[in-house]
Amino acid sequence: MIPVDGVAGEKVGVLGLGRSGLSAARALREGGAVPILWDDNPAARAAAEAEGFETRDLGAAGAMDDLTLLVTSPGIPHLYPEPNRVIAAAYAACVPVDNDIGLFFRALSSGAWDDLETPPKVVAVTGSNGKSTTSALIHHILSEAGREVQLAGNIGRGVLDIDPPGEAGVIVLELSSYQTELARALTPDIAVFTNLSPDHLDRHAGLGGYFAAKRRLFAEGGPDRAVIGVDEPEGRYLANQLATARSDDRVIRVSVGQKLSGPGWIVQARKGFLTEWRKGKQVGAIDLREIPGLPGAHNHQNACAAYAAARTLGLGPRQIEAALRTFKGLPHRSQIVAERDGVRFVNDSKATNVDAALKALLAFDRIRWVCGGLMKEGGLAALAPGLPHVAKAYVIGREAAQFALGLDGVEAEVCTDMGTAVARAAAEAEPGDVVLLAPAAASFDQYDNFEKRGEDFAAQVAAFLGS
Structure with a gap:
């Protein structure tokens, strides 16, 4: 742990009790500060209290009066689209706002x-x-x-x-x-x-x-x-x-x-x-x-x-x-999860936007492309330079049919779920092909996050190859 110096005896508010928030609270306490914590999630507050931290609704009237600093988690808006109510209260009370990186x-x-x-x-x-x-x-x-x-x-x-x-x-x-x-x-x-x-x-x-x-x-x-x-x-x-x-x-x-x-x-x-x-x-x-x-x-x-x-x-x-x-790559980022009979299976679930997916398409010559999910603004037109590399697309997600319509000039099969897409792509793949998951879309229509989507892809590949 890196203790935060220069805060001994001071009361410091901590907003958001995910990984960075709790880490900041512990480092502040190690440096002698008195952290006062808040999260809108009761379970997160209970976990903090179990570690001996004091919790307080930092957005309530007068809650900022004895604080010298507010440390906020990065995912909490502080200006746009509008400030979180606790950060707005800190601004009104002239309490400086920082995050764990600044600390x-x-x-x-x-x-x-x-x-x-x-x-x-x-x-x-x-x-x-x-x-x-x-x-x-x-x-x-x-x-x-x-x-x-x-x-x-x-x-x-x-x-x-x-x-x-x-x-x-x-x-x-x-x-x-x-x-x-x-x-x-x-x-x-x-x-x-x-x-x-x-x-x-x-x-x-x-x-x-x-x-x-x-x-x-x-x-x-x-x-x-x-x-x-x-x-x-x-x-x-x-x-x-x-x-x-x-x-x-x-x-x-x-x-x-x-x-x-x-x-x-x-x-x-x-x-x-x-x-x-x-x-x-x-x-x-x-x-x-x-x-x-x-x-x-x-x-x-x-x-x-x-x-x-x-x-x-x-x-x-x-x-x-x-x-x-000797670099093996990161999970869900151009990660080779299997190879058989000249066919590689690559998990690039982190390609959640069109720009990242295009880069993945341009990396391989002949692709069986597993794609789709929660579409983002801007459409799919920017994928055009990579589409000549696609032998066929296998589209998943609740918006699969609409997504497939946006893939001009590409043979696309609406599969909806990952198991069907992997099975169809793997069955049709030829030596030299790459079965690539590069969704060009968010995962939240079917998965909690892109990691879960990538894990499902790898599991479905393993199940197909083991069958």
Whole structure:
């Protein structure tokens, strides 16, 4: 646990008692604060009280009067579409609002690690797609190199639940826009921006607000190094804002969609080959094409970002390449769950939007595509570049028929449930085919979350292959 310093004897409100909320409450108590907790869910309050925490309706009249700080969970709206009633009460009472990410950076700058010869470093990763895989890749590369490293934030452990870092320790954080938009302290040593595509627009009042939340990771703390995906205008803007000259190697530009040039530090992947360039000269290269845990251009982008971060931490290209070859991928993200008779079964249940699903479709040549679910705004037209890779679609979900109608030029079979879709796709697959779950839709019409959907896919594949 990372104790929160500078709060001894103070009463601090904690709103939302999920993983991050309870973690923050424990770290505050460890630092000598008196946490006062609230969650609208009675079961969550009861669990907190069982740990000895005081609970209080923090939205009630006068509930903020003795608080010096309110710590809120990232999923709770604080501005758009409208503030939660407790956060609105904090604003009215002039009580500062923070989250566990802000508390973490506050704790890390407290001086507790000043006696270490090599202080710990923080690598923070944000973006729309690929941030989980990029974070896990960085963690894997450092682990394989024998470095002390911990993975936390939006993946792995709660950020305040990790062990205090030791000599030359590295903490890799995956940070969502919900986490970066409110944290009062954001001071990573290395910050990574993967890419940007529309998401969470209600929460951020549009794409501009969403990008602004991501940009705070770079603008607020001024990282020593910034690894920036520049295949979208926002990334190019961000890299330009951070660099003071064309040759400024504090900014590492990453691309899989264009050929970069110039005197700066560049890591790019083209036709499956990752190359590193510094001062106009190539200094490293890796063939990514045969690495099974990193299929497709989107994973090559993740590999480039992770490679760049690892290079800034002193690792050599051959060390990084060896680690990339042993990376197995993350569950529900281009995860190979089975292979038989030349047919691969790939679980990409995390592809909950059209942009992520398109990247999955472009990663394979001939696909038996399991897709569908709770459709999102914008329709399916953006999938068009990937549809030539689809031999046939097997559509699930309550809106399966409507979803199938949106797949122009693709043979589509309405299957509705996962078992039927997997059985039909597997029975019709030929050697060289990939049976791919990449839903391009949310899971909530049939599952609690995308993880449950991916687990069902894997279970249905196992059942079919075992029959």
